[in-house]
Amino acid sequence: MEKYTFESLAEWDREYVWHPFTQMRQYRREEPLIVERGEGSRLVDVQGRSYLDGVSSLWVTVHGHNHPRLNSAIKEQIDRVSHSTLLGLANVPSILLARKLVEITPPGLNKVFYSDAGATSVEIAIKMACQYWRQKDNGQHRDKTRFVSLGEAYHGDTVGSVSVGYSELFHTAYRPLLFESIKIPAPYCYRCPLGESAGSCRMECLAAAERVIAENADGIAALVVEPLVQGAAGMIVQPRGYLSGLAKACRRHNILLIADEVAVGFGRTGTLFACEQEGVCPDLLCTAKGLSGGYLPLAATLTTDEVYSAFLGEHREAKTFFHGHTYTGNPLGCAAALENIRLIEETGLVASVREKAAFLESGLERFSQLPHVGEVRQRGMMVGIELVKERAGREPYPRENSVGHRVTLEARRRGLITRPLGNVIVLMPILSMSMEELKQVLDIAYEAIRVVTEEASP
Numbered sequence: 001m002e003k004y005t006f007e008s009l010a011e012w013d014r015e016y017v018w019h020p021f022t023q024m025r026q027y028r029r030e031e032p033l034i035v036e037r038g039e040g041s042r043l044v045d046v047q048g049r050s051y052l053d054g055v056s057s058l059w060v061t062v063h064g065h066n067h068p069r070l071n072s073a074i075k076e077q078i079d080r081v082s083h084s085t086l087l088g089l090a091n092v093p094s095i096l097l098a099r100k101l102v103e104i105t106p107p108g109l110n111k112v113f114y115s116d117a118g119a120t121s122v123e124i125a126i127k128m129a130c131q132y133w134r135q136k137d138n139g140q141h142r143d144k145t146r147f148v149s150l151g152e153a154y155h156g157d158t159v160g161s162v163s164v165g166y167s168e169l170f171h172t173a174y175r176p177l178l179f180e181s182i183k184i185p186a187p188y189c190y191r192c193p194l195g196e197s198a199g200s201c202r203m204e205c206l207a208a209a210e211r212v213i214a215e216n217a218d219g220i221a222a223l224v225v226e227p228l229v230q231g232a233a234g235m236i237v238q239p240r241g242y243l244s245g246l247a248k249a250c251r252r253h254n255i256l257l258i259a260d261e262v263a264v265g266f267g268r269t270g271t272l273f274a275c276e277q278e279g280v281c282p283d284l285l286c287t288a289k290g291l292s293g294g295y296l297p298l299a300a301t302l303t304t305d306e307v308y309s310a311f312l313g314e315h316r317e318a319k320t321f322f323h324g325h326t327y328t329g330n331p332l333g334c335a336a337a338l339e340n341i342r343l344i345e346e347t348g349l350v351a352s353v354r355e356k357a358a359f360l361e362s363g364l365e366r367f368s369q370l371p372h373v374g375e376v377r378q379r380g381m382m383v384g385i386e387l388v389k390e391r392a393g394r395e396p397y398p399r400e401n402s403v404g405h406r407v408t409l410e411a412r413r414r415g416l417i418t419r420p421l422g423n424v425i426v427l428m429p430i431l432s433m434s435m436e437e438l439k440q441v442l443d444i445a446y447e448a449i450r451v452v453t454e455e456a457s458p
Protein backbone atom coordinates (compact mmCIF):
# COMPACT_ATOMS: atom_id res chain seq x y z
CA MET A 1 0.00 0.00 0.00
CA GLU A 2 1.01 3.61 -0.57
CA LYS A 3 3.18 5.17 2.20
CA TYR A 4 1.46 7.59 4.52
CA THR A 5 1.88 9.47 7.77
CA PHE A 6 -0.83 10.67 10.12
CA GLU A 7 -0.29 14.22 8.86
CA SER A 8 -0.61 13.31 5.18
CA LEU A 9 -3.75 11.23 5.79
CA ALA A 10 -5.31 13.98 7.91
CA GLU A 11 -4.68 16.47 5.14
CA TRP A 12 -6.11 14.22 2.40
CA ASP A 13 -9.10 13.35 4.61
CA ARG A 14 -9.86 17.06 4.98
CA GLU A 15 -9.28 17.68 1.30
CA TYR A 16 -11.12 14.76 -0.32
CA VAL A 17 -13.53 12.93 1.98
CA TRP A 18 -17.09 14.02 2.67
CA HIS A 19 -18.19 12.18 5.82
CA PRO A 20 -21.80 11.04 6.32
CA PHE A 21 -23.99 12.73 8.93
CA THR A 22 -21.07 15.04 9.70
CA GLN A 23 -20.92 18.83 9.68
CA MET A 24 -17.76 19.12 7.64
CA ARG A 25 -16.89 22.64 8.74
CA GLN A 26 -16.69 21.52 12.35
CA TYR A 27 -15.08 18.18 11.48
CA ARG A 28 -12.28 19.87 9.56
CA ARG A 29 -11.43 21.97 12.62
CA GLU A 30 -10.90 18.90 14.81
CA GLU A 31 -8.07 16.37 14.75
CA PRO A 32 -9.42 13.32 12.92
CA LEU A 33 -9.33 9.85 14.41
CA ILE A 34 -8.02 7.68 11.60
CA VAL A 35 -8.52 3.97 12.23
CA GLU A 36 -5.80 1.68 10.97
CA ARG A 37 -6.69 -1.67 12.45
CA GLY A 38 -8.99 -3.48 14.85
CA GLU A 39 -8.20 -5.99 17.59
CA GLY A 40 -11.16 -7.65 19.31
CA SER A 41 -13.07 -4.95 21.19
CA ARG A 42 -10.62 -2.23 20.21
CA LEU A 43 -9.80 0.01 17.29
CA VAL A 44 -6.28 1.32 16.86
CA ASP A 45 -5.56 4.59 15.06
CA VAL A 46 -2.64 5.43 12.78
CA GLN A 47 -0.85 7.04 15.70
CA GLY A 48 -1.00 3.77 17.61
CA ARG A 49 -3.66 4.85 20.12
CA SER A 50 -6.14 2.16 21.11
CA TYR A 51 -9.85 2.73 21.85
CA LEU A 52 -12.68 0.55 23.06
CA ASP A 53 -15.32 0.44 20.34
CA GLY A 54 -18.35 1.57 22.33
CA VAL A 55 -20.66 1.81 19.30
CA SER A 56 -19.71 -1.45 17.59
CA SER A 57 -18.61 0.61 14.56
CA LEU A 58 -22.12 1.96 14.10
CA TRP A 59 -23.95 -0.96 15.73
CA VAL A 60 -22.58 -3.75 13.56
CA THR A 61 -19.68 -5.61 15.20
CA VAL A 62 -20.72 -8.86 16.87
CA HIS A 63 -17.65 -10.99 17.72
CA GLY A 64 -15.04 -8.24 17.67
CA HIS A 65 -12.72 -6.85 15.03
CA ASN A 66 -10.21 -8.89 13.09
CA HIS A 67 -11.73 -12.18 14.21
CA PRO A 68 -9.68 -15.13 12.89
CA ARG A 69 -12.74 -17.24 12.02
CA LEU A 70 -14.49 -14.47 10.12
CA ASN A 71 -11.24 -13.49 8.41
CA SER A 72 -10.69 -17.08 7.25
CA ALA A 73 -14.27 -17.53 6.05
CA ILE A 74 -13.92 -14.49 3.80
CA LYS A 75 -10.43 -15.47 2.60
CA GLU A 76 -11.64 -18.97 1.71
CA GLN A 77 -14.49 -17.47 -0.28
CA ILE A 78 -12.14 -15.00 -2.00
CA ASP A 79 -10.15 -17.97 -3.26
CA ARG A 80 -13.30 -19.31 -4.91
CA VAL A 81 -15.14 -16.23 -6.22
CA SER A 82 -15.65 -12.71 -4.82
CA HIS A 83 -18.74 -11.76 -6.75
CA SER A 84 -21.24 -13.12 -9.21
CA THR A 85 -24.68 -11.67 -9.85
CA LEU A 86 -27.91 -12.99 -8.32
CA LEU A 87 -29.95 -11.62 -11.24
CA GLY A 88 -31.02 -14.90 -12.77
CA LEU A 89 -27.99 -16.81 -11.37
CA ALA A 90 -27.26 -18.34 -7.97
CA ASN A 91 -24.13 -18.67 -5.85
CA VAL A 92 -23.28 -21.11 -3.07
CA PRO A 93 -23.04 -18.89 0.05
CA SER A 94 -26.24 -16.97 -0.74
CA ILE A 95 -28.20 -20.24 -0.91
CA LEU A 96 -26.73 -21.61 2.31
CA LEU A 97 -27.30 -18.33 4.11
CA ALA A 98 -30.92 -17.98 2.94
CA ARG A 99 -31.67 -21.46 4.26
CA LYS A 100 -30.04 -20.60 7.59
CA LEU A 101 -31.88 -17.27 7.88
CA VAL A 102 -35.20 -18.99 7.34
CA GLU A 103 -34.29 -21.41 10.14
CA ILE A 104 -33.33 -18.74 12.70
CA THR A 105 -35.91 -16.00 12.08
CA PRO A 106 -39.48 -16.06 13.44
CA PRO A 107 -41.72 -18.78 11.91
CA GLY A 108 -43.36 -18.11 8.58
CA LEU A 109 -40.53 -16.08 7.04
CA ASN A 110 -39.53 -18.48 4.29
CA LYS A 111 -38.12 -16.35 1.50
CA VAL A 112 -34.99 -14.16 1.50
CA PHE A 113 -34.30 -11.15 -0.72
CA TYR A 114 -30.77 -9.75 -0.39
CA SER A 115 -29.43 -6.22 -0.59
CA ASP A 116 -26.55 -4.19 0.82
CA ALA A 117 -27.73 -1.85 3.61
CA GLY A 118 -30.39 -1.40 6.23
CA ALA A 119 -32.03 1.33 4.18
CA THR A 120 -32.28 -0.88 1.09
CA SER A 121 -33.75 -3.73 3.12
CA VAL A 122 -36.55 -1.39 4.23
CA GLU A 123 -36.95 0.15 0.76
CA ILE A 124 -37.42 -3.39 -0.56
CA ALA A 125 -39.98 -4.26 2.12
CA ILE A 126 -42.00 -1.14 1.22
CA LYS A 127 -41.97 -1.90 -2.50
CA MET A 128 -42.79 -5.56 -1.90
CA ALA A 129 -45.74 -4.69 0.33
CA CYS A 130 -47.11 -2.22 -2.22
CA GLN A 131 -46.76 -4.62 -5.14
CA TYR A 132 -48.14 -7.52 -3.10
CA TRP A 133 -51.50 -5.81 -2.61
CA ARG A 134 -51.56 -4.71 -6.24
CA GLN A 135 -51.18 -8.28 -7.46
CA LYS A 136 -53.05 -10.26 -4.82
CA ASP A 137 -56.56 -11.47 -5.74
CA ASN A 138 -56.41 -9.97 -9.24
CA GLY A 139 -55.84 -6.46 -7.97
CA GLN A 140 -58.85 -6.30 -5.65
CA HIS A 141 -56.73 -4.60 -3.00
CA ARG A 142 -54.76 -2.28 -5.23
CA ASP A 143 -55.84 0.75 -3.18
CA LYS A 144 -53.77 -0.47 -0.27
CA THR A 145 -50.77 1.74 -1.01
CA ARG A 146 -50.17 3.76 2.16
CA PHE A 147 -47.79 3.09 5.03
CA VAL A 148 -48.10 3.63 8.75
CA SER A 149 -44.96 4.55 10.65
CA LEU A 150 -43.99 5.86 14.05
CA GLY A 151 -43.07 9.36 15.09
CA GLU A 152 -39.30 9.58 15.61
CA ALA A 153 -38.79 6.49 13.43
CA TYR A 154 -35.58 5.98 11.52
CA HIS A 155 -35.34 3.38 8.76
CA GLY A 156 -32.38 4.62 6.72
CA ASP A 157 -31.62 7.27 4.14
CA THR A 158 -33.02 6.18 0.78
CA VAL A 159 -36.08 8.14 -0.29
CA GLY A 160 -38.61 5.41 0.58
CA SER A 161 -37.00 4.69 3.94
CA VAL A 162 -36.92 8.39 4.76
CA SER A 163 -40.60 8.65 3.82
CA VAL A 164 -41.48 6.18 6.58
CA GLY A 165 -39.04 7.83 8.95
CA TYR A 166 -39.54 10.90 11.00
CA SER A 167 -36.71 12.98 12.27
CA GLU A 168 -37.16 16.73 12.17
CA LEU A 169 -33.42 17.23 11.97
CA PHE A 170 -32.50 14.51 9.47
CA HIS A 171 -35.46 14.63 7.12
CA THR A 172 -36.78 18.18 6.73
CA ALA A 173 -34.47 19.03 3.81
CA TYR A 174 -35.86 16.14 1.76
CA ARG A 175 -39.59 16.67 2.33
CA PRO A 176 -40.27 17.62 -1.32
CA LEU A 177 -38.98 14.20 -2.39
CA LEU A 178 -40.96 12.06 0.02
CA PHE A 179 -44.29 10.24 -0.11
CA GLU A 180 -46.61 10.88 2.78
CA SER A 181 -46.95 8.20 5.41
CA ILE A 182 -49.51 7.96 8.20
CA LYS A 183 -47.82 8.77 11.49
CA ILE A 184 -48.63 7.25 14.85
CA PRO A 185 -47.19 8.62 18.09
CA ALA A 186 -43.85 7.29 19.27
CA PRO A 187 -43.99 5.46 22.61
CA TYR A 188 -41.45 7.94 23.97
CA CYS A 189 -42.46 7.75 27.61
CA TYR A 190 -39.91 10.28 28.90
CA ARG A 191 -41.39 12.90 26.55
CA CYS A 192 -44.81 11.43 25.87
CA PRO A 193 -46.28 13.03 22.72
CA LEU A 194 -49.75 12.48 24.21
CA GLY A 195 -48.88 14.17 27.50
CA GLU A 196 -49.29 11.02 29.59
CA SER A 197 -47.06 10.26 32.54
CA ALA A 198 -45.92 7.00 34.13
CA GLY A 199 -48.74 7.10 36.70
CA SER A 200 -51.62 7.79 34.31
CA CYS A 201 -50.49 5.93 31.19
CA ARG A 202 -52.57 3.04 29.84
CA MET A 203 -50.54 2.87 26.64
CA GLU A 204 -52.60 5.58 25.00
CA CYS A 205 -50.09 5.59 22.15
CA LEU A 206 -51.10 2.03 21.26
CA ALA A 207 -54.80 2.92 21.42
CA ALA A 208 -54.10 5.93 19.17
CA ALA A 209 -52.27 3.68 16.71
CA GLU A 210 -55.18 1.24 16.63
CA ARG A 211 -57.63 4.05 15.92
CA VAL A 212 -55.54 5.36 13.02
CA ILE A 213 -55.15 1.88 11.60
CA ALA A 214 -58.86 1.11 11.91
CA GLU A 215 -59.85 4.38 10.23
CA ASN A 216 -57.51 3.95 7.25
CA ALA A 217 -57.22 0.18 6.92
CA ASP A 218 -58.61 -0.06 3.37
CA GLY A 219 -55.84 2.18 2.07
CA ILE A 220 -52.96 0.82 4.15
CA ALA A 221 -50.41 -1.62 2.74
CA ALA A 222 -48.25 -2.04 5.83
CA LEU A 223 -47.06 -0.70 9.15
CA VAL A 224 -43.31 -0.31 9.64
CA VAL A 225 -41.79 -0.52 13.10
CA GLU A 226 -38.42 -0.88 14.79
CA PRO A 227 -39.26 -3.66 17.26
CA LEU A 228 -38.67 -2.95 21.00
CA VAL A 229 -36.29 0.01 20.57
CA GLN A 230 -36.39 3.04 18.28
CA GLY A 231 -32.63 3.30 17.97
CA ALA A 232 -31.66 6.43 16.09
CA ALA A 233 -34.45 8.38 17.81
CA GLY A 234 -32.33 8.15 20.97
CA MET A 235 -32.83 4.56 22.12
CA ILE A 236 -36.53 4.93 22.84
CA VAL A 237 -37.49 1.71 24.58
CA GLN A 238 -41.08 0.63 23.95
CA PRO A 239 -43.27 -0.42 26.88
CA ARG A 240 -43.74 -4.18 27.08
CA GLY A 241 -46.76 -5.27 25.05
CA TYR A 242 -46.53 -2.35 22.62
CA LEU A 243 -45.06 -4.37 19.74
CA SER A 244 -47.43 -7.30 20.13
CA GLY A 245 -50.31 -4.81 20.39
CA LEU A 246 -49.31 -3.26 17.07
CA ALA A 247 -48.95 -6.71 15.51
CA LYS A 248 -52.47 -7.67 16.62
CA ALA A 249 -53.89 -4.45 15.22
CA CYS A 250 -52.22 -5.19 11.87
CA ARG A 251 -53.68 -8.69 11.75
CA ARG A 252 -57.14 -7.49 12.75
CA HIS A 253 -57.23 -4.88 10.00
CA ASN A 254 -55.53 -6.92 7.28
CA ILE A 255 -52.38 -4.89 6.89
CA LEU A 256 -48.84 -6.22 6.63
CA LEU A 257 -46.35 -5.79 9.44
CA ILE A 258 -42.78 -4.84 8.50
CA ALA A 259 -40.30 -5.38 11.35
CA ASP A 260 -37.15 -3.34 10.83
CA GLU A 261 -34.67 -5.42 12.83
CA VAL A 262 -31.68 -3.67 11.26
CA ALA A 263 -30.47 -2.31 14.61
CA VAL A 264 -32.09 -4.70 17.09
CA GLY A 265 -31.46 -8.01 15.29
CA PHE A 266 -28.62 -10.47 15.80
CA GLY A 267 -28.68 -10.67 19.57
CA ARG A 268 -28.55 -6.98 20.41
CA THR A 269 -31.61 -6.95 22.68
CA GLY A 270 -31.02 -10.33 24.33
CA THR A 271 -32.80 -12.56 21.81
CA LEU A 272 -31.58 -13.32 18.33
CA PHE A 273 -34.40 -11.19 16.90
CA ALA A 274 -36.29 -8.62 18.95
CA CYS A 275 -39.71 -9.82 17.68
CA GLU A 276 -39.20 -13.08 19.59
CA GLN A 277 -39.62 -11.27 22.91
CA GLU A 278 -43.27 -10.53 22.17
CA GLY A 279 -44.03 -13.63 20.12
CA VAL A 280 -44.44 -11.53 16.96
CA CYS A 281 -44.13 -13.08 13.49
CA PRO A 282 -44.01 -10.19 11.02
CA ASP A 283 -44.90 -10.46 7.34
CA LEU A 284 -41.62 -8.86 6.36
CA LEU A 285 -38.43 -8.65 8.39
CA CYS A 286 -35.47 -6.42 7.52
CA THR A 287 -32.00 -7.25 8.74
CA ALA A 288 -28.54 -5.78 8.08
CA LYS A 289 -25.86 -4.35 10.43
CA GLY A 290 -24.99 -7.40 12.61
CA LEU A 291 -25.92 -9.85 9.83
CA SER A 292 -22.35 -10.10 8.52
CA GLY A 293 -20.87 -9.76 12.01
CA GLY A 294 -19.87 -6.20 11.13
CA TYR A 295 -17.63 -7.24 8.25
CA LEU A 296 -19.29 -6.48 4.93
CA PRO A 297 -22.29 -4.53 3.66
CA LEU A 298 -25.03 -7.12 3.54
CA ALA A 299 -28.77 -6.93 4.18
CA ALA A 300 -31.79 -9.16 3.74
CA THR A 301 -35.56 -8.73 3.61
CA LEU A 302 -37.39 -11.89 4.59
CA THR A 303 -41.02 -12.56 3.83
CA THR A 304 -43.74 -15.19 3.89
CA ASP A 305 -44.86 -17.66 1.24
CA GLU A 306 -48.10 -15.70 1.08
CA VAL A 307 -46.34 -12.47 -0.01
CA TYR A 308 -43.93 -14.35 -2.31
CA SER A 309 -46.68 -16.24 -4.08
CA ALA A 310 -48.38 -13.01 -5.21
CA PHE A 311 -45.31 -12.37 -7.37
CA LEU A 312 -45.50 -15.67 -9.26
CA GLY A 313 -46.80 -15.57 -12.81
CA GLU A 314 -45.88 -15.77 -16.46
CA HIS A 315 -43.45 -13.25 -17.97
CA ARG A 316 -46.21 -11.45 -19.82
CA GLU A 317 -48.09 -10.81 -16.53
CA ALA A 318 -45.20 -8.61 -15.27
CA LYS A 319 -45.59 -9.75 -11.69
CA THR A 320 -41.82 -9.93 -11.16
CA PHE A 321 -40.34 -8.02 -8.23
CA PHE A 322 -38.57 -5.36 -10.26
CA HIS A 323 -35.79 -4.55 -7.85
CA GLY A 324 -32.13 -5.54 -7.51
CA HIS A 325 -28.70 -4.19 -6.76
CA THR A 326 -25.44 -5.04 -8.48
CA TYR A 327 -23.99 -6.60 -5.33
CA THR A 328 -27.18 -8.35 -4.21
CA GLY A 329 -26.27 -11.69 -2.59
CA ASN A 330 -22.53 -10.99 -2.68
CA PRO A 331 -20.74 -14.28 -1.89
CA LEU A 332 -18.16 -12.69 0.43
CA GLY A 333 -20.83 -10.99 2.52
CA CYS A 334 -22.90 -14.18 2.66
CA ALA A 335 -19.84 -16.25 3.66
CA ALA A 336 -19.12 -13.79 6.47
CA ALA A 337 -22.75 -13.94 7.61
CA LEU A 338 -22.76 -17.74 7.66
CA GLU A 339 -19.64 -17.81 9.81
CA ASN A 340 -21.07 -15.06 12.02
CA ILE A 341 -24.19 -17.16 12.69
CA ARG A 342 -22.09 -20.30 13.29
CA LEU A 343 -20.07 -18.36 15.88
CA ILE A 344 -23.21 -16.98 17.53
CA GLU A 345 -24.48 -20.53 17.95
CA GLU A 346 -21.16 -22.06 19.07
CA THR A 347 -20.35 -19.37 21.64
CA GLY A 348 -23.86 -19.09 23.14
CA LEU A 349 -23.60 -15.38 22.40
CA VAL A 350 -27.27 -14.53 22.84
CA ALA A 351 -27.43 -15.96 26.38
CA SER A 352 -24.22 -14.08 27.23
CA VAL A 353 -25.81 -10.84 25.99
CA ARG A 354 -28.52 -11.27 28.61
CA GLU A 355 -25.89 -11.63 31.37
CA LYS A 356 -23.97 -8.64 30.09
CA ALA A 357 -27.16 -6.61 29.85
CA ALA A 358 -27.81 -7.29 33.55
CA PHE A 359 -24.24 -6.21 34.32
CA LEU A 360 -24.74 -3.01 32.30
CA GLU A 361 -28.03 -2.34 34.03
CA SER A 362 -26.48 -2.39 37.49
CA GLY A 363 -23.44 -0.38 36.28
CA LEU A 364 -25.76 2.26 34.83
CA GLU A 365 -27.57 2.92 38.11
CA ARG A 366 -25.06 5.54 39.25
CA PHE A 367 -25.51 7.49 36.00
CA SER A 368 -28.99 8.50 37.10
CA GLN A 369 -27.45 10.29 40.09
CA LEU A 370 -25.63 12.72 37.81
CA PRO A 371 -27.57 16.00 37.85
CA HIS A 372 -27.81 16.34 34.07
CA VAL A 373 -28.86 12.79 33.28
CA GLY A 374 -32.59 12.93 32.51
CA GLU A 375 -33.17 9.29 31.71
CA VAL A 376 -31.15 6.12 31.20
CA ARG A 377 -32.79 3.75 28.69
CA GLN A 378 -31.66 0.22 28.04
CA ARG A 379 -32.79 -2.95 26.34
CA GLY A 380 -30.16 -5.68 26.12
CA MET A 381 -26.89 -4.12 24.99
CA MET A 382 -28.49 -0.95 23.61
CA VAL A 383 -28.16 2.02 25.91
CA GLY A 384 -29.20 5.66 25.58
CA ILE A 385 -28.42 8.23 28.26
CA GLU A 386 -30.47 11.39 27.72
CA LEU A 387 -28.74 14.51 29.00
CA VAL A 388 -30.83 17.50 30.01
CA LYS A 389 -30.02 21.07 30.90
CA GLU A 390 -32.47 21.01 33.77
CA ARG A 391 -33.73 17.76 35.19
CA ALA A 392 -36.92 18.78 36.96
CA GLY A 393 -38.45 20.31 33.83
CA ARG A 394 -36.72 17.86 31.45
CA GLU A 395 -35.40 20.88 29.60
CA PRO A 396 -33.15 19.78 26.72
CA TYR A 397 -29.75 21.26 26.12
CA PRO A 398 -29.95 23.63 23.16
CA ARG A 399 -28.47 22.20 19.96
CA GLU A 400 -25.71 24.84 19.81
CA ASN A 401 -24.43 23.49 23.11
CA SER A 402 -23.32 20.28 21.29
CA VAL A 403 -23.24 18.53 24.62
CA GLY A 404 -23.44 15.04 23.10
CA HIS A 405 -20.58 15.77 20.74
CA ARG A 406 -18.46 17.17 23.55
CA VAL A 407 -19.04 14.06 25.66
CA THR A 408 -17.93 11.99 22.68
CA LEU A 409 -14.68 13.95 22.34
CA GLU A 410 -14.02 13.67 26.09
CA ALA A 411 -14.68 9.91 25.99
CA ARG A 412 -12.33 9.62 23.04
CA ARG A 413 -9.55 11.36 24.96
CA ARG A 414 -10.07 8.70 27.63
CA GLY A 415 -9.97 5.79 25.18
CA LEU A 416 -13.60 5.11 24.24
CA ILE A 417 -15.32 5.60 20.89
CA THR A 418 -19.00 6.55 21.08
CA ARG A 419 -21.31 8.53 18.82
CA PRO A 420 -24.19 10.52 20.28
CA LEU A 421 -27.71 11.01 18.97
CA GLY A 422 -28.15 14.70 19.75
CA ASN A 423 -28.23 14.95 23.54
CA VAL A 424 -28.43 11.20 23.97
CA ILE A 425 -25.16 9.39 24.69
CA VAL A 426 -25.22 6.00 23.03
CA LEU A 427 -23.52 2.88 24.33
CA MET A 428 -23.70 -0.04 21.91
CA PRO A 429 -20.78 -2.17 23.05
CA ILE A 430 -19.55 -5.03 20.89
CA LEU A 431 -21.60 -8.07 21.93
CA SER A 432 -18.48 -10.16 22.62
CA MET A 433 -16.93 -7.60 25.02
CA SER A 434 -15.81 -9.02 28.35
CA MET A 435 -17.31 -7.81 31.63
CA GLU A 436 -13.98 -6.08 32.35
CA GLU A 437 -14.19 -4.19 29.06
CA LEU A 438 -17.82 -3.29 29.69
CA LYS A 439 -16.80 -1.90 33.08
CA GLN A 440 -14.20 0.29 31.34
CA VAL A 441 -16.83 1.48 28.86
CA LEU A 442 -19.11 2.47 31.74
CA ASP A 443 -16.33 4.14 33.75
CA ILE A 444 -15.15 6.26 30.82
CA ALA A 445 -18.68 7.20 29.75
CA TYR A 446 -19.54 8.22 33.33
CA GLU A 447 -16.49 10.44 33.70
CA ALA A 448 -16.94 12.00 30.26
CA ILE A 449 -20.58 12.86 31.02
CA ARG A 450 -19.71 14.18 34.49
CA VAL A 451 -16.88 16.42 33.26
CA VAL A 452 -18.71 17.84 30.24
CA THR A 453 -22.05 18.46 31.94
CA GLU A 454 -20.34 20.16 34.89
CA GLU A 455 -18.57 22.46 32.41
CA ALA A 456 -21.71 23.02 30.30
CA SER A 457 -23.92 24.07 33.20
CA PRO A 458 -22.10 24.30 36.51
Ligand SMILES: Cc1ncc(COP(=O)(O)O)c(C=O)c1O
Nearest residue numbers: 117118119154155156231262263
Ligand atom coordinates in the same frame (compact mmCIF):
# COMPACT_ATOMS: atom_id res chain seq x y z
C1 LIG B 1 -33.67 0.65 12.50
C2 LIG B 1 -32.77 1.03 11.38
N1 LIG B 1 -33.17 0.80 10.12
C3 LIG B 1 -32.40 1.11 9.06
C4 LIG B 1 -31.16 1.67 9.25
C5 LIG B 1 -30.33 2.03 8.05
O1 LIG B 1 -29.27 1.14 7.91
P1 LIG B 1 -28.08 1.48 6.91
O2 LIG B 1 -27.33 2.61 7.53
O3 LIG B 1 -27.29 0.21 6.84
O4 LIG B 1 -28.69 1.86 5.62
C6 LIG B 1 -30.70 1.93 10.54
C7 LIG B 1 -29.39 2.54 10.75
O5 LIG B 1 -29.03 2.97 11.83
C8 LIG B 1 -31.53 1.61 11.64
O6 LIG B 1 -31.15 1.85 12.89
